[in-house]
Amino acid sequence: MSAELWQPIRLTIELAGLTTLILLIIGTPVAWKLSRHDAWWKHALMAVVAMPLVLPPTVLGFYLLLLLGPSGPGGALASLWGARTMAFSFTGLLIGSVIFSLPFVVQPIHNAFRAMGDRPMEVAATLRASPVRAFWTVAVPLARPGFLTAAMLGFAHTVGEFGVVLMIGGNIPGQTKVLSIAIYDFVETSRWREANILAAGMVAFAFGVILAMNMLEHRMARDNA
Amino acid sequence: MKATNCIRAALAGLWLAWLAGVSHAGQTHVAVAANFTDAAREIAAAFKQKTGHDAVLSFGSSGQLLAQITQEAPFQIMLSADEERPKKLVDDGFGIPESRFTYAVGKLVLWSRDPKTVTGADTLKNGRFQKVSIASPSAAPYGAAAIESMRALGLYDALKPKIVEGASIAQAFQFVDTGNAEVGFIALSQLAGNNGGSRWLVDQTLYTPIRQDAVLLKKGAQNPAATAFMAFLKGPEARATIEKFGYGLDDKR
Numbered sequence: 001m002s003a004e005l006w007q008p009i010r011l012t013i014e015l016a017g018l019t020t021l022i023l024l025i026i027g028t029p030v031a032w033k034l035s036r037h038d039a040w041w042k043h044a045l046m047a048v049v050a051m052p053l054v055l056p057p058t059v060l061g062f063y064l065l066l067l068l069g070p071s072g073p074g075g076a077l078a079s080l081w082g083a084r085t086m087a088f089s090f091t092g093l094l095i096g097s098v099i100f101s102l103p104f105v106v107q108p109i110h111n112a113f114r115a116m117g118d119r120p121m122e123v124a125a126t127l128r129a130s131p132v133r134a135f136w137t138v139a140v141p142l143a144r145p146g147f148l149t150a151a152m153l154g155f156a157h158t159v160g161e162f163g164v165v166l167m168i169g170g171n172i173p174g175q176t177k178v179l180s181i182a183i184y185d186f187v188e189t190s191r192w193r194e195a196n197i198l199a200a201g202m203v204a205f206a207f208g209v210i211l212a213m214n215m216l217e218h219r220m221a222r223d224n225a
Numbered sequence: 226m227k228a229t230n231c232i233r234a235a236l237a238g239l240w241l242a243w244l245a246g247v248s249h250a251g252q253t254h255v256a257v258a259a260n261f262t263d264a265a266r267e268i269a270a271a272f273k274q275k276t277g278h279d280a281v282l283s284f285g286s287s288g289q290l291l292a293q294i295t296q297e298a299p300f301q302i303m304l305s306a307d308e309e310r311p312k313k314l315v316d317d318g319f320g321i322p323e324s325r326f327t328y329a330v331g332k333l334v335l336w337s338r339d340p341k342t343v344t345g346a347d348t349l350k351n352g353r354f355q356k357v358s359i360a361s362p363s364a365a366p367y368g369a370a371a372i373e374s375m376r377a378l379g380l381y382d383a384l385k386p387k388i389v390e391g392a393s394i395a396q397a398f399q400f401v402d403t404g405n406a407e408v409g410f411i412a413l414s415q416l417a418g419n420n421g422g423s424r425w426l427v428d429q430t431l432y433t434p435i436r437q438d439a440v441l442l443k444k445g446a447q448n449p450a451a452t453a454f455m456a457f458l459k460g461p462e463a464r465a466t467i468e469k470f471g472y473g474l475d476d477k478r
Contacts, residue, residue, distance in 0.1 A: 065399075065403050065405060066403060068405070069403050069404050069405045070404040070405070071404055075404075083355060084355050084356070084404075084405075084407070085355075085356070085404070085405045085406075087400075087405040088356060088389045088405065088406075166392055167396075170356075170358070170389030170390055170391070170400065170406075171361065171389070171390035171391075171392070172388075172389060172390070184392070185361070185363065185364070187292055188286065188288040188289050188292055188361070188363070188364040188392075189288055189363040189364055190288075190291070190292065190295075
């Protein structure tokens with residue numbers, strides 16, 4: 001396969017991998033906080049987390065274009081290293097992807113923490129485990145299926161991202177030209193053979209991810225039973 | 226029972242009204258290259274006023290529209306930003322051969338929102354900007370013309386790392402308009418009625434003339450509204466509008 005096909009694949013894997021990693025790091029504490037006790041502000045926060053599910057990518061793309069640009073905070077940040085805008089960069093896409101895929105990572109972890117209930121943590125506390133230790137040795141292992149689902153969904157959803165990238169990417173090979181954009185480009189220029197190779201690959205990938213997730217859930221359910 | 230009858234009668238009435246409307250005035254779907262957006266809107270409005278027909282406009286890059294038409298999109302006319310794609314549509318049996326004509330000759334302009342940034346070709350030579358936006362050169366003729374101009378000036382290799390691509394010329398404009406790119410190659414027509422910023426009308430010897438062709442598609446051949454639109458596009462009113470938006474007209478006619 002030519003570099004023209006490989007480059008977007010590699011870039012997409014890098015973007016999705018990094019996005020998933022960042023989301024697991026910031027999503028876990030958020031999901032944990034949200035899963036303990038009910039307060040009105042938690043419902044509001046939950047709604048904010050879930051918003052990218054409902055918003056069209058064009059809304060995110062439009063606001064990101066303004067926020068990352070020279071008159072937004074992104075431009076101010078970019079000026080630290082001498083750039084004017086954070087659009088058209090890998091970092092810009094990473095910021096967009098983290099926002100875009102947020103609910104796909106937070107929600108499965110949140111559900112897993114909730115399903116666990118308060119009991120395990122209470123028991124851990126009576127055994128004099130510190131809250132931090134209890135979190136790592138009790139909550140996280142119990143929520144393992146949630147973490148796996150979260151990682152897979154976060155990764156897969158970032159791979160499937162298109163609208164936001166189209167609006168803030170600028171189609172730069174090796175930096176912002178991800179798989180979905182490369183496919184769009186090939187279709188637009190009537191290069192359907194290349195489009196087909198990448199698109200068929202995506203179909204296989206999507207099937208694989210969903211199949212793996214179903215099998216995983218099935219096995220977890222059996223192991224728990 | 227009574228209520229449903231009432232609703233039924235009302236629906237039938239609406240349907241009849243709709244039928245009556247359709248029989249008087251037709252409708253045609255037109256695929257329009259993004260650079261022609263504003264001019265096409267104005268022409269469609271004048272067309273509606275004169276003939277009563279509706280021209281429903283869809284905008285995109287020429288490449289995008291071509292791909293859709295070859296997959297049986299319901300367009301009846303294509304106003305492309307080049308002559309190759311309408312020619313290809315004719316060759317592939319989607320377009321009516323004798324209907325093809327050049328409705329406008331596009332002009333490329335280098336534009337910045339800042340009143341001092343663009344002074345001429347030297348702006349490109351000095352390269353005192355971080356990003357220059359263009360339309361996708363493979364899908365949009367204005368993007369290809371931008372590349373051609375940079376090459377003709379011997380600046381392409383130097384500028385290449387600064388190039389960002391919009392999916393269509395509309396997006397190339399938007400990147401400059403939002404300030405994310407300092408300068409951009411856009412269509413002069415996009416600046417109609419906008420005196421802001423600074424601009425350089427790119428020397429037309431630097432790029433192959435952007436001859437924009439229209440073609441009647443097979444799907445519209447039997448539709449009086451579509452043929453009327455093609456005729457209207459050739460008429461004095463439409464030509465005046467096209468010139469007003471900064472296009473040249475075909476000298477050959």
